[in-house]
Amino acid sequence: MNESRRQILDRLRAVSREEGGVLQRRVDRRVWNQDEKVQRFAECMSAVRAEVYRTSEVSWVNDLQRILKSKGAGNLLYAPAKAHGKLLREDLSSSGIELVPYDLEVERWKRRLFEQMDASITGCRGAIAETGSLILWPDEDEPRLLSLIPPIHCVLLRAEQIYSTFSEAIDIQGWADGMPTNALLISGPSKSADIAQVLAYGVHGPKSLVILIIP
Amino acid sequence: MSGEFHDGVVKALGDDALRQHLRRAMDSLIAKRLAVFPDQDALQELRRYGMAIRGNALSKLPQLLERFEARCEENGIHVHWAETTDEANKTVFEILQSHDVKRLVKGKSMVSEEMGLNHFLEAKGIECLESDLGEFIIQLAGETPSHIVMPALHKSKQEIAELFHEKFPDIPYSDDVDELTAVARGILREKFMQADAGISGVNFLIAETGTLCLVENEGNGRMSTTVPPLHIAVTGIEKVVEELADVPPLLSLLTRSATGQPITTYFNMIKGPRQPGEKDGPQEVHLVLLDNGRSRIFADEELQATLRCIRCGACINHCPIYTRLGGHAYGTVYPGPIGSILEPQKEGLERLGELAEASTLCGACGEVCPVRIPIPKLLNRLRWEGVRRDGTGETSGQGRRRKHSESLAWKAWSSLASRPALYRIAVKSACRFRRMLPQQLGPWTHVRKAPEIAEKPLRELVEVQGLTDE
Known part of the structure; x- marks a missing residue:
């Protein structure tokens, strides 16, 4: 194994090349104001069948409840330690939608997670207007599978956290200084065109992606 | 033409339905790509940037690989190096064996196709299930991918419906795409839950941060790399880029060139295994870096451009030869123009040099390549490599395609002229x-x-x- 490493690297090092010029890197930014960013984000998301709702700090729990009921969701997987988790416990508990905390290691309840969860909710670390993408940095409070296993994934997004491009988000949020175990861009519900180039939604991940934008 | 390639071509040209199907598919992909690059100047500027980013990474390849490896070790990813596909297969098998893995799920990976990993592991009694919908379909059919991005491109809806009906007789026949997709979802969810390990490919490796990046639409890549307790990624040594900032432009070029999407549904960046306190993610992450001829390609200043490839498949989608033949006729892992420059270099000109001749040199592949690989020029170069006799150069099988009669004819011509x-x-x-x-x-x-x-x-x-x- 180490022998292969040495041989591969030796062969690569044996090739001498003249130093190329220094790569001129640039941050790709757009001069869009917040309304334009929200507008562009919503258009891109709608184009891939994500549902975008503009809501508010006071009414998002109600809006979420209404959306979940209209989709027939009986339960909602959530991150109890997050700020929105506390709000949900206070305001959603009497709605008839069962709140299920993701507070165990996945091995201890895999089957239930896979087979019984109707919907989930997560926050996000911002979004990208240019491509219509959510930025998620799952962590110990909000695990990775929250945004993958339940058929409906709801996301809370603050409008001021929408960046114009991916390149701008990386730059402003300083990603290079410390990335999480897993970072994700999510740009719509799961989809595939592998059967005869016909687009089908909900292949392995969520069939619905619901985004609640809070100004 | 050799027997194998010749037979493949004859068979493909005799299949009118396949040709019509491919023409429609390619027309649609070409139109979609055009639609997401509305500004020609911006496109050319981005292509130059993409070429510079990949060129920069290759100019520092050994240093970047070492830097990447050091970051990975800090992050808890185990890095393995393999000279050959055989060594890579054995490495994967040893890791699986030490974890007593019986069943695994796979995300899409062309390098694993290059390795013939499924066959290798199945011969050792490990169940390997492809989870990308296209890969799942061709695995059911016992075939190989005919395209690097859309592996089941050659199959019509009816063929897939009949295949599902034959393999899953309990499920009622349907040729509805949503229903077929739902069938696959149901079967694969169970498999994700049960899998002891997940295997994936990688689109970019970031040296600066020690991150593996995966591009996908379905979520099977996320499933394979998140749900099972063990994740093994396999990729080629050329996939590394220097900085995180290099990723957004390449990602944009990749998805737009491949399928005309501004971005794919998921862009998954993996830095390491599950950390203390985290509730999911694999307990262990391994990465196998495969050479398999890449360092030899690297040694030739001109042919090195082959390694800039980000595997978008745009050259394939725009190729008049591929559109008439489909991917299987080539008889190689990577079909189309990129395959015709990559495969002869990997496998040797004596075996696959004729692929470089299976081109009209129309130039479409070079025009659409997002990292400006001069594919037509390299095809020509490989034709020359096949007949040159000076014994210099790195390409395996050099001079092996020289024919006495041709050489005589050219000598006569030059003497006459x-x-x-x-x-x-x-x-x-x-x-x-x-x-x-x-x-x-x-x-x-x-x-x-x-x-x-x-x-x-x-x-x-x-x-x-x-x-x-x-």
Whole structure:
């Protein structure tokens, strides 16, 4: 194994090349104001069948409840330690939608997670207007599978956290200084065109992606 | 043409349904790509940038690989190196064996196809299930991918419906795409839950941060790399980029060139295994870096451009040869223009040098390549590598395609063309005795008429017109 490493690297090092010029890197930014960013984000998301709702700090729990009921969701997987988790416990508990905390290691309840969860909710670390993408940095409070296993994934997004491009988000949020175990861009519900180039939604991940934008 | 390739071509050209299907698919992909690059100047600027980013990474390849490896070790990812596909397969198997893995799920990976990993592991009694919908379909059919991005591109909806019906007789027949997709979702969810390990490919490796990046639409890549307790990624040594900032432009070029999407549904960046306190993600992450001829390609200054490839498949989608043949006729892992420069270099010109000749050199592949690989130029270069005799250069099988008769014909031509008097006599005689020249010229005249020589040479016609050499 180490022998292969040495041989591969030796062969690569044996090739001498003249130093190329220094790569001129640039941050790709757009001069869009917040309304334009929200507008562009919503258009891109709608184009891939994500549902975008503009809501508010006071009414998002109600809006979420209404959306979940209209989709027939009986339960909602959530991150109890997050700020929105506390709000949900206070305001959603009497709605008839069962709140299920993701507070165990996945091995201890895999089957239930896979087979019984109707919907989930997560926050996000911002979004990208240019491509219509959510930025998620799952962590110990909000695990990775929250945004993958339940058929409906709801996301809370603050409008001021929408960046114009991916390149701008990386730059402003300083990603290079410390990335999480897993970072994700999510740009719509799961989809595939592998059967005869016909687009089908909900292949392995969520069939619905619901985004609640809070100004 | 050799037997295998020739038979593949004949078979493909005889399949009218496949050709129509491919033409429609490619027209749609070409139109989608055009639609997401509305500004030609911006596109050309981005292509130059993409080329510079990949070129920069290759110019520092050994240093970047070491830096990447060091970051990975800090992050808790185990890095393994493999010279050959056989070594890579054994490495993967040893990791699986030490974890007592019986069943695994796979995300899409062309490098694992290159390794023949499924066959290798299944022979050792490990169940490997492809989870990308296209890969799942061709695995059911016992076939190989016919395209690097859309592996089941060659299959029609009806063929897939019949395949599902044959393999899952309990499920009612349907040729509805949503229903077929739902069937696959149901079967694969169970498999994700049960899998002891997940195997994936990688789109980019980031040296600065020690991150593996995966691009996908379905979520099976996330499933394979998140749900099972063990994740093994396999990729080629050329996939590394220097900085995180290099990723957004390449990602944008990749998804737009491949399928005309501004971005794919998921862009998954993995930095390491599950950390203390985290509730999901694999307990262990391994990465196998495969050489398999890449360092030899690296050694040639011109051919090194082959390694800039980000595997978008745009060259394939725009290739008139691929559109008439489909991917299987090539008989290689990577089909189309990129395959025709990559495969002969990996496998040797003596075996696959003819692929470089299976091109009209129309130039479409080079025009659309997001990292500006001069594919037509490299095809030509490989044709030359196949016949050159000076014994220098790195390409395996150099000079092995040289034919005595061809070499003699070219020598005669060059000797004739450098002696004006002799040349004039030869041309005049060819015109005079043109009816006596052979009408059967090998395979060329099987489907065409032999070229007719004019009554008078061009030189005489020009002189009659009163034009002179000056």
